[in-house]
Amino acid sequence: MERFAYAASQAARVAWFFGQYAVAARLSGPAVPRAKRPQGLSFPDTRGILAELRALMERDLANIAAGTYRMPHDLVPDPARVLADAAAFFRDLPQVSRRRRAGIGFEVRENPPPGAENLPPYYRQNFHFQTDGYLSARSARLYDHQVEVLFGGGADAMRRQALVPIFEHLRHRTLADCRLTDVAAGTGRFLTFVKDNWPRLDATAIDLSHAYLTEARRRLAPWARTTRAVQAAAEALPLPDASQDVVTCIYLFHELPRGVRARAAAEIARVLKPDGIAVFIDSLQRGDNPTMDGLLELFPLAFHEPYYADYAAQDLGALFAGAGLSVRSSTLAFLSKVMVLAKNSPSAPS
DSSP states (O other), X not given: OXXXXXXXXXXXXXXXXXXXXXXXXXXXXXXXXXXXXXTTOOOOOHHHHHHHHHHHHHHHHHHHHTTSSOOOTTSSOOHHHHHXXXXXXXXXXXXXXXXXXXXXXXXXXXXXXXXXXXXXXTTSSOGGGOTTTTOSHHHHHHHXXXXXXXXXXXXXXXXXXXXXXXXXXXXXXXXXXXXXXXXXXXXXXXXXXXXXXXXXXXEXXXXXXXXXXXXXXXXXXXXGGGEEEEEOOTTSOOSOTTOEEEEEEESOGGGSXXXXXXXXXXXXHHHEEEEEEEEEEEEOOTTTSGGGHHHHHHHHHHTTXXXXXXXXXSOHHHHHHHTTEEEEEEEEETTEEEEEEEEOOOOXXX
């Protein structure tokens, strides 16, 4: 029965979001005109994308069946919210399309909302050409829906793959003594899955956006006694040294300049306990899944991601090694890479 409920729900989810992607593409025209596309690239067809999505969902269900984490709390979503989010998405689509056609990615830098003037320049951009960048309540309301449309309904299932190493790490530990921090927590969507499974776990959501943290506090209100939201940058975490058992970082590094990536990695290493782990999820990189390489080339052109091409080519193992972290495991999940990192032990004196 559980398997049937999951299969029905996720099939409907993929159809809903994949369908919106197709309608949005038809309304807006090609995200990258054919004349501007890099030559010689191959792309997966719709059948290939759906096969990858199916494999992701099967993996998600297998984890649930194994007891690694619970069934998604919104397996049956609120129909009114679903329809309202879709309507808001399509109302905003003409503005996104206008920015894409004109190559406008810096509206929020030129006209920042109150309180955003001192945020880092790399952050004050209209990533994905979205309205208000990451700096308004309207953007925070739309963000998760936009991401699910982009990933054909697979974004949450990709995020949930981070729960697997968290489960393995916490299963023999006393939760009352453990702390988890989600760096670039955004609207708190991922942390709702964490708290669903470990409601008593002390958790901190860190993000640069006041508006997104306000949305995160709303979503995490059922666990307010064990959860806090803090406005801060990944490269300057307001946490003590060696204080966190788990640090998660999901879909952040591809939106950071290379130097900031290095500082963020060093901060993650600094705040981890000696036996702690970091769980990193971000986009595939070139060569991870060659059938997807064409999409990786087009993505920064279609969605205003100025640091993405550099991210896609960077040696992440070397990046994390330079920060004092070693790669314990690295797996792929649809369009994402899931890495588990451990803090290197200090060298013994000779």
